[in-house]
Amino acid sequence: MKTSYKIILCLIGLSCLLVFYHFFDPSHSAAAPKCPFWLLTGYKCPGCGSQRAIHAFLNGHIWEGIQYNYLLVPMLAYAILILVLPRSSRLHERLTSATACILIAVVFVLWWVVRNLVGV
DSSP, rough: OHHHHHHHHHHHHHHHHHHHHHHOTTTTTTOOOOOOOHHHHOOTTTTTHHHHHHHHHTTTTTTHHHHHHHHHHHHHHHHHHHHSSTTTHHHHHHHSSSHHHHHHHHHHHHHHHHHHHOOO
């Protein structure tokens, strides 16, 4: 399959997800998947609240979305940078280096612990 077709299919899939999350509130929709870690343990994972945050963002409730998961906005910005920057750029190399990956893993673990201890 050509790269352009893959990009088009990814954009169509992303558009469908965004339409779904715009109209269906994951808090009240049985169609939205629930976090398996939370269902099994009762503790929040680093991604818990992301679906509700995306729903809030798409409906113009920015602060509410940020409150659902404080880590979502910086991680989305990071992911977009990695996808948009040319692979040969110095910034892309730094963002995908082993040091950056370790730092992100540490941030995820710290967020995981803090959100369950503090109740964020």
